[in-house]
Amino acid sequence: MPFSSLSDPTQLARAKAALEHAWEDVGPSVKLKRQKHAKERLAYIVAALAVIVDDEYEIAHRAADMFRLTA
Numbered sequence: 363m364p365f366s367s368l369s370d371p372t373q374l375a376r377a378k379a380a381l382e383h384a385w386e387d388v389g390p391s392v393k394l395k396r397q398k399h400a401k402e403r404l405a406y407i408v409a410a411l412a413v414i415v416d417d418e419y420e421i422a423h424r425a426a427d428m429f430r431l432t433a
Contacts, residue, residue: 364405368412376421377412381405383422388429404429 368374384404392400407425415421 364402364409365412367409373412376416376418377408380412380418380421380425381408383419384408384425384429387422387426400429 365374365377368377381401381404384407385401388404389397389401404425407428408421411421411424411428415424
């Protein structure tokens with residue numbers, strides 16, 4: 363589970379919100395059969411960023427950029 367390392371409830375909520383924002387950005391470009399895997403990969407990126415960035419929109423933006431760069 364990508365968010366299992368996040369123990370702070372605020373940090374967890376921020377990460378979940380950031381994941382949804384980032385997925386809104388990158389999800390439409392992912393082929394239907396790859397969406398589950400892609401969203402999980404994005405969630406791991408978000409989880410890594412959530413421990414160093416406090417703003418959910420900044421997390422989402424960075425995660426979307428990283429997702430695209432590593433695709």
